[in-house]
Amino acid sequence: MKAETQSFNLADELVQRAPYEAAALLEEQDDEAAVQALDTVNPLIAQQILHELDDRRRAELLAAAPVEMARQWMRNREYPEDSVGWLMEPPVAVFRPHMTVGETVEALRMLTKKSFITYGYVTDENNKLVGVLVMRDLMLSESGRKLQDVMYTNLFTLVPEMELTDAMTAVLNRHVPVYPVCNRQGHLLGLVRGQDLFEARAIELSAQPGNMVGVNEEERLGTPVRRSLWMRHPWLQVNLLTAFAAGAVVGLFQDTLDRVVILAAFLPILAGQSGNTGCQALAVCLRGLTLGDLKQGDQKRLFVKEAVLGFWNGVLVGIVAALGMFGYAMFSGRGDALMLALVVWVAMVVSCVVSGVAGALIPLVLRRFGADPATASSIFLTTATDVISMGTFLGLATLLVDK
Amino acid sequence: MKAETQSFNLADELVQRAPYEAAALLEEQDDEAAVQALDTVNPLIAQQILHELDDRRRAELLAAAPVEMARQWMRNREYPEDSVGWLMEPPVAVFRPHMTVGETVEALRMLTKKSFITYGYVTDENNKLVGVLVMRDLMLSESGRKLQDVMYTNLFTLVPEMELTDAMTAVLNRHVPVYPVCNRQGHLLGLVRGQDLFEARAIELSAQPGNMVGVNEEERLGTPVRRSLWMRHPWLQVNLLTAFAAGAVVGLFQDTLDRVVILAAFLPILAGQSGNTGCQALAVCLRGLTLGDLKQGDQKRLFVKEAVLGFWNGVLVGIVAALGMFGYAMFSGRGDALMLALVVWVAMVVSCVVSGVAGALIPLVLRRFGADPATASSIFLTTATDVISMGTFLGLATLLVDK
Incomplete structure (x- = not known):
């Protein structure tokens, strides 16, 4: 004890x-x-x-x-990280189709003393899985019956190379506690508990908000400062490089800012709005990928939806922002308050549309390049939204507002 | 079929x-x-x-x-949303302690025809749970034995009011497919499958990046545009109001910007850096809450850690940003390039420290006020980091840079 x-x-x-x-x-x-x-x-x-x-x-x-456990650990290492293969446990209770229920129950009597067994598995002489045994059925069957007459043959199996995301989608509506894992030839390689699968997935998912801003999946609350710094810092340097792009855009319009300094106060407002609009689209797209909602061919519809949403969000938020600019410009005694308000409004609409589409696009591009769709997605997105929103705003101001 | x-x-x-x-x-x-x-x-x-x-x-x-299902659905509605109570299934296989193994097996023979049964449950005459029956043990026991001699009495139960987060933490290391749910008096109210628990939690967790920027948990890829707009837009208006705060800070220093216009290009750089630094801390803190890592009394240590991390990240990123400012100011023909670089560096260090602490603080404050710690956390955080970073930067520039 x-x-x-x-x-x-x-x-x-x-x-x-x-x-x-x-x-x-x-x-x-x-x-x-x-x-x-x-x-x-x-x-x-x-x-x-x-x-x-x-x-x-x-x-x-x-x-x-124990031997089976060691062998399973060795076998699991052959599969890619975060795949079903890494989660496998040894299929201890394995029997042959011609065994009787009575023989099987006696064998289980011994096996259950040292292992936690939920189902029995029936394989042929080549270790190919041919059936699953439910304890309840063994208990309720006559002891002379053969396993091949008692076992379930309508099999659902997982493949070891499958990613956890896909496995979770595949088992979402099957209320079974344990899934057998077989290779393409149907050979039984191990078992995966549904709970382990979802538990592993939950731990993985809890890392997603961090992944988006460059926090490593390994980092936990107890991670020492030095290690955290080592893991987080490189992404902050990447973020700085991308932020220079946003800074360069503002620098490009330095003359305009010099002439119309009240524009500066609206830079963080435009950047903040389009950043958040883009992040909303990003989060919804990532969630769609996570839950397997995004089907082939849905992408175009997704972009259109986010563009439309960006448009209306931009129109409505832009009105409030434009009113703010109008009041501020009037207060500052400028005669072109109306034009300045118009510039804010148009810039808000344009940047919210582009940000929405960018938010939906970035995880798909990352996935296309073989990366995790969440990785640093927020860093890439905010650069894009900063450049677009402030560039549009200052560009329009340069064109439409004199002195 | x-x-x-x-x-x-x-x-x-x-x-x-x-x-x-x-x-x-x-x-x-x-x-x-x-x-x-x-x-x-x-x-x-x-x-x-x-x-x-x-x-x-x-x-x-x-x-x-079916009657039991309908009764369970009605019962579950009495519990708070996202609690264990909402996940309960009817405990169909319920027996009394003095029944024999043989009688129980016969009863199970009937019950299993219409329900998927994993364990049996033994309750006393007041419906108080006194034991759990494992099919394997029933199968391996003599049919004349009484259930009270065969059942497990070392019970682990969940409480229906428990939040899913807490339930997940509680069962994290118990590899059991089904958990009985009892009230404080020990009465059996229903069953919760471990898989359902983690599945529900995974679906909930996949909504977290969205929650942080004001996307409702209900929104899925297929949600119609109008509904998405209705659910997302209010948070964008909130974001705008908070962005006005950042704009106001910049407006406050309009004179300084008017005199030293090259400062403007560094506003998005400072805001972007401190925003991302804060988001890293926010994500790690949220994950700690999600996985139950954050113990009472750990909070102070967490703040200190994020402050130290913010300091070193600020020092290192600040050097690169300061070099950028130095080059830019030299190129613009300013004589105070060194002082400007120093201002960037100090502002970066200060804002990264404060942003790190703010990132760790916000989810804890939200939780203290009874809100989900993720809700709109990113919106609140970026406002704070915008105000702090640009305020410090422009404030220092006003003090230290003339002309």
């Missing part, structure tokens, strides 16, 4: 750390406690931690783990 | 729509198909859809559903 409590706490500690920190923690633990904790946490987390361990320590833990 | 395929498709359609649209879709379906689809989707989604149905249609569907 003591050991169990201790290992449960260790598992909690592992879950709250970045994988490399969890790996460091396991260095100091005895093998048995470490293996037990790795068996307790989500298999994806276990795999990430194993990945971070140095070769010597990993070999020690693999040697200390 | 035909009907089943059709209802499966209907379930898929429901999942991809906002609840009010899904409710509209159910208006046109026959009762049986509608009930079957509602039984297929995640119970949280079913509950949201039932909530949106008009009273007449909801009464029709409740009448068409």
Whole structure:
């Protein structure tokens, strides 16, 4: 009991750390406690931690783990990160089709002493999955019946290379606790628990707002300052480079600003509005990708929708902003207050339309280039919206407002 | 088979729509198909859809559903939205402690014909949960034994009022497919599947980047333009009001800008940098809240960490920005290039420190006021970072740069 409590706490500690920190923690633990904790946490987390361990320590833990578990850990490492393959557990209860229900129940009596078994699996002599056994059915069947007459043969399986996003979409409406994972030839490679799948996905999803602004998925609240700095800083330098683009646009119109200095106060207003409008479109598009709502061919409709939304949002917000400019210009004693208000309004409409489309476009472009659609998306977007909104505003002012 | 395929498709359609649209879709379906689809989707989604149905249609569907399901739907509505209570399914397989294993297996033989049963539950005469039955144990026990000798009595239960976030944290390391839900008195109220819990949570989490910029959780890719406009626009008006604050700060320093117009080009650079620095802190803090990492008393440490990070990020990014200003000012033929560069550097350090702390602070303040910590957090944050960064920059310039 003591050991169990201790290992449960260790598992909690592992879950709250970045994988490399969890790996460091396991260095100091005895093998048995470490293996037990790795068996307790989500298999994806276990795999990430194993990945971070140095070769010597990993070999020690693999040697200390039960054979099937060690073999499964080795096998899972062959698959890409964040794929279904990383989540697999060993399919302990595997039987042959000609076995009887009675024989199977006796075998399960032994197996359940050391493993948590939900379903049995029936494979042929080539390890090809041919059926799934439900305990309830075994319990309710005569003991002389053969498994091939009792098993479910209408199989739903996952493929190990599948990304977690796709797997989540695939199982969204199947209320099954465990899914068998088979390769293209139908060979049984492991099991994935629905809960582990969604748990892994939830942990991944909780990192999305951070990904958008250049926070690494590894960073957690407990990550040391030095490591956080190391991971976050490069994206801030990227952000600075892109911000120079926005600064350059303003610099380009320095003469106009020099003549009509009240324009400056509206720069952050236009940038802020189009930035937020774009971020709304970005978030909705990302969510569509996450939940699998975006079908092939839907993209054009999405762009049109965001353009229309940007237009109306720009029109309405632009009216309020234009009124603000009109009052401010009048107060400053300028005779061209009406023209200035018009410039604000038009610039707001144009930049909200472009920002909306840009917000929907950026995650799709990132995905096209093989990147995660959320990665630094907000950094790229705000640069685009800054350049567009302030460029349009100052450009129009240069054309339409004299002195 | 035909009907089943059709209802499966209907379930898929429901999942991809906002609840009010899904409710509209159910208006046109026959009762049986509608009930079957509602039984297929995640119970949280079913509950949201039932909530949106008009009273007449909801009464029709409740009448068409099996009694236990209808009763459970009614019961779940008593609990707050996004609580465990909304996710409950009926605990169909309920037995008494003095029943024998044999009697129970016979009862299960009937029950399993119409329901998907994972565990049995044992309650006393007051419906208080006293034990959980695992099929495996029933299968492996002699049929004359009493349930009270076979059942698990070391119970883990959820409370219906619990928020999904807290429930997810509570079950994170328990690999159990179904959790019983009991009130404070221990009465069994329903069951929650681990998968449903994490699925509901994943759908909720995927809405977080949108929540941060004022997109409603209801909005999906298929939401009509008019509805999207209606839901997104109010937050854009809020954003505009807060942007006026940033504009006012710039307006305050109009004289300085008038004299030193090259400052204008650095306004978007400072705003962009401190905005992104703050968003990084915001995202990490939100994630900590989501995954339950933030313990009581950790807050101060979090603020200190973000302040330190902001300082070093500001120092390093500020050097590059200051070099940019130095070159630009030299190129513009100004004699005070060094002082201008210093102003940029100091403003960058100050605003990155304050932005980092603000990013960590805002979700905690929102939560303190009973709001979702993500709601519009990005809107509030960027206003703060705009005001701080541009205010510091222009304030310092006013003090230190003449002409």
